[in-house]
Amino acid sequence: xxxxxxxxxxxxxxxxxxxxxxxxxxxxxxxxxxxxxxxxxxxxxxxxxxxxxxxxxxxxxxxxxxxxxxxxxxxxxxxxxxxxxxxxxxxxxxxxxxxxxxxxxxxxxxxxxxxxxxxxxxxxxxxxxxxxxxxxxxxxxxxxxxxxxxxxxxxxxxxxxxxxxxxxxxxxxxxxxxxxxxxxxxxxxxxxxxxxxxxxxxxxxxxxxxxxxxxxxxxxxxxxxxxxxxxxxxxxxxxxxxxxxxxxxxxxxxxxxxxxxxxxxxxxxxxxxxxxxxxxxxxxxxxxxxxxxxxxxxxxxxxxxxxxxxxxxxxxxxxxxxxxxxxxxxxxxxxxxxxxxxxxxxxxxxxxxxxxxxxxxxxxxxxxxxxxxxxxxxxxxxxxxxxxx
Amino acid sequence: xxxxxxxxxxxxxxxxxxxxxxxxxxxxxxxxxxxxxxxxxxxxxxxxxxxxxxxxxxxxxxxxxxxxxxxxxxxxxxxxxxxxxxxxxxxxxxxxxxxxxxxxxxxxxxxxxxxxxxxxxxxxxxxxxxxxxxxxxxxxxxxxxxxxxxxxxxxxxxxxxxxxxxxxxxxxxxxxxxxxxxxxxxxxxxxxxxxxxxxxxxxxxxxxxxxxxxxxxxxxxxxxxxxxxxxxxxxxxxxxxxxxxxxxxxxxxxxxxxxxxxxxxxxxxxxxxxxxxxxxxxxxxxxxxxxxxxxxxxxxxxxxxxx
Numbered sequence: 097x098x099x100x101x102x103x104x105x106x107x108x109x110x111x112x113x114x115x116x117x118x119x120x121x122x123x124x125x126x127x128x129x130x131x132x133x134x135x136x137x138x139x140x141x142x143x144x145x146x147x148x149x150x151x152x153x154x155x156x157x158x159x160x161x162x163x164x165x166x167x168x169x170x171x172x173x174x175x176x177x178x179x180x181x182x183x184x185x186x187x188x189x190x191x192x193x194x195x196x197x198x199x200x201x202x203x204x205x206x207x208x209x210x211x212x213x214x215x216x217x218x219x220x221x222x223x224x225x226x227x228x229x230x231x232x233x234x235x236x237x238x239x240x241x242x243x244x245x246x247x248x249x250x251x252x253x254x255x256x257x258x259x260x261x262x263x264x265x266x267x268x269x270x271x272x273x274x275x276x277x278x279x280x281x282x283x284x285x286x287x288x289x290x291x292x293x294x295x296x297x298x299x300x301x302x303x304x305x306x307x308x309x310x311x312x313x314x315x316x317x318x319x320x321x322x323x324x325x326x327x328x329x330x331x332x333x334x335x336x337x338x339x340x341x342x343x344x345x346x347x348x349x350x351x352x353x354x355x356x357x358x359x360x361x362x363x364x365x366x367x368x369x370x371x372x373x374x375x376x377x378x379x380x381x382x383x384x385x386x387x388x389x390x391x392x393x394x395x396x397x398x399x400x401x402x403x404x405x406x407x408x409x410x411x412x413x414x415x416x417x418x419x420x421x422x423x424x425x426x427x428x429x430x431x432x433x434x435x436x437x438x439x440x441x442x443x444x445x446x447x448x449x450x451x452x453x454x455x456x457x458x459x460x461x462x463x464x465x466x467x468x469x470x471x472x473x474x475x476x477x478x479x480x481x482x483x484x485x
Numbered sequence: 486x487x488x489x490x491x492x493x494x495x496x497x498x499x500x501x502x503x504x505x506x507x508x509x510x511x512x513x514x515x516x517x518x519x520x521x522x523x524x525x526x527x528x529x530x531x532x533x534x535x536x537x538x539x540x541x542x543x544x545x546x547x548x549x550x551x552x553x554x555x556x557x558x559x560x561x562x563x564x565x566x567x568x569x570x571x572x573x574x575x576x577x578x579x580x581x582x583x584x585x586x587x588x589x590x591x592x593x594x595x596x597x598x599x600x601x602x603x604x605x606x607x608x609x610x611x612x613x614x615x616x617x618x619x620x621x622x623x624x625x626x627x628x629x630x631x632x633x634x635x636x637x638x639x640x641x642x643x644x645x646x647x648x649x650x651x652x653x654x655x656x657x658x659x660x661x662x663x664x665x666x667x668x669x670x671x672x673x674x675x676x677x678x679x680x681x682x683x684x685x686x687x688x689x690x691x692x693x694x695x696x697x698x699x700x701x702x703x704x705x706x707x708x709x710x711x712x713x714x715x716x717x718x719x720x721x722x723x724x725x726x727x728x729x730x731x732x733x734x735x736x737x738x739x740x741x742x743x744x745x746x747x748x749x750x751x752x753x754x755x756x757x758x759x760x761x762x763x764x765x766x767x768x769x770x771x772x773x774x775x776x777x778x779x780x781x782x783x784x785x786x787x788x789x790x791x792x
Contacts, residue, residue, distance in 0.1 A: 152684070152688060153687075153688075154684050154687070154688075173687075174684075174687045174688045175687055175688065175689070175690040175691065175692070177688075179688060180688065181684070181685070181688050183681045183684070183685060184681075185679060185681055187679060187681035187682050187684070187685040188685075189682065189685075189686070189700055189704070190704055191703040191704060191706075200686070200689050200691075201688075201689030201690050204689060204690035204691055204695070205690045263685075263689075267689075
């Protein structure tokens with residue numbers, strides 16, 4: 097196992113169709129610790145897969161360095177990087193049985209040349225039985241022992257996924273790369289496999305880099321999450337840190353479902369000790385300890401961010417929020433989800449999404465009094481889109 | 486409405502089937518008739534089928550014996566097998582490697598190279614026949630000169646290399662003439678194979694060569710079989726280049742042999758012999774097609790990627 101370091105990594109390539117230069121990865125600096133499970137997440141085209149493929153050695157590096165452990169691997173061929181990758185479409189060798197799929201890499205790495213095999217049959221048999229042992233162990237771990245003789249086309253999607261994982265783990269590589277490995281599975285299997293992957297990582301303690309565009313996968317699987325957009329790393333931290341203190345509007349909006357509400361034209365006003373945000377439709381008083389950070393913004397426009405979970409029905413609000421001033425909004429649509437309901441609310445020109453306990457008495461088209469939790473409100477600089485807090 | 490449509494469809498298919506099978510069946514049946522019988526009954530079933538006796542069987546056996554032994558068909562057959570099989574091996578090896586590089590790698594001059602192969606498809610072979618004839622004379626002389634010191638050093642005396650009247654020369658032409666089509670078809674085919682297979686193999690520790698031979702080539706078997714069949718059919722029946730470049734009877738291939746019997750048949754009117762020769766020439770093609778047609782239609786990539 098080893099750590100992975102991206103140092104000032106850049107990737108520029110020419111799109112074959114449009115003949116335009118694409119700056120896919122811009123000055124990426126990131127360190128993945130030994131044994132860590134890091135998720136690279138972002139919308140499609142954000143450069144996450146490109147970064148992964150550069151680490152794998154499948155794309156050339158335009159600038160900067162990639163280190164595996166202490167070794168710079170820029171000019172090292174993929175096969176000498178000791179990395180295993182699970183592809184989105186699994187990329188199993190269709191003409192080989194599951195067993196041979198798993199054995200292919202091991203045979204290449206462990207068996208000596210053909211002539212040496214002939215001259216030393218004893219040693220060769222020994223190595224072959226070791227390969228067999230490793231395949232059996234991995235197959236048992238993934239519960240695919242009964243599939244070893246089959247060809248990939250005789251397997252279901254979930255089974256192929258396991259074989260692809262098996263092919264990666266038998267090699268015991270320094271780093272695992274996974275490029276959207278769950279996106280070809282149906283929803284139920286995806287949730288199940290997600291949990292199995294987490295368990296597998298806990299057992300193997302292998303450095304893993306997992307690329308996905310699905311923020312739920314990122315939140316549930318990553319020990320740390322690196323959020324990318326347009327080739328630029330936005331923020332890298334633990335899931336809860338990202339959720340509670342996003343560095344900018346993109347991260348705030350990308351993580352969490354439903355996504356964060358933004359009030360684009362909010363004004364900071366001073367109202368006694370507590371700084372207050374005036375949205376034009378209602379005022380929201382923030383806790384006193386936030387005042388210092390907002391000093392520079394008094395009288396200026398900012399962006400207010402509120403998570404749907406921080407908007408409460410006044411009748412059901414926790415007692416800690418009892419002293420807050422309620423805001424009157426109109427219920428547009430109610431989507432009951434079971435335990436909670438998603439409410440689409442209007443406050444004048446502004447619309448909000450709120451997640452409220454299902455036993456709310458709110459009616460579509462009727463007004464509702466809500467309380468916004470001021471301690472969890474986020475403020476962003478309107479020009480830079482960076483978080484103030 | 487639907488039944489009329491399917492009736493028409495089947496009617497058309499049956500007409501097509503008859504158009505294809507009838508002449509072939511006629512050749513097979515006629516090869517079992519003696520010349521006298523052929524004149525009496527050119528279209529019907531041979532007496533070997535309707536009223537078999539020793540005499541008719543002997544006539545049938547005699548036709549094949551005359552063709553195989555008397556008219557040197559055994560030699561023509563072996564010549565054809567040698568020329569076509571070596572050509573095919575070279576075509577498939579060189580063609581698949583070229584096509585793979587063109588389909589999978591980015592390099593300077595790639596589009597030009599591809600266009601060059603494409604241009605090869607547009608040149609009618611009859612057009613280059615005469616220049617090629619003279620070029621082969623020059624190449625033969627040049628090669629003789631080039632290898633002369635080596636031949637002397639080995640004590641072989643004067644060694645004359647000629648591309649005329651040699652299987653080597655014919656193979657060279659066949660390979661060169663077949664490569665454009667092969668490269669064109671295989672490039673399109675290799676582009677359809679998932680690139681992740683190559684990447685997975687490279688990460689598994691294979692070199693580009695091993696990846697090509699152990700992963701991409703087996704996965705691309707369906708495409709290889711397709712071009713192999715097309716090339717086989719073309720080369721097995723090739724007449725023009727054989728006629729121009731081979732004059733020694735011992736080197737002739739089947740189509741040339743067949744032509745020489747059909748010319749003799751004009752004077753001797755030995756139709757049994759002629760049709761027996763046709764059957765001998767046709768059988769390998771038929772057998773190849775019957776055995777490989779399943780490969781042709783079977784998509785071996787099934788299961789490589791999600792499906």
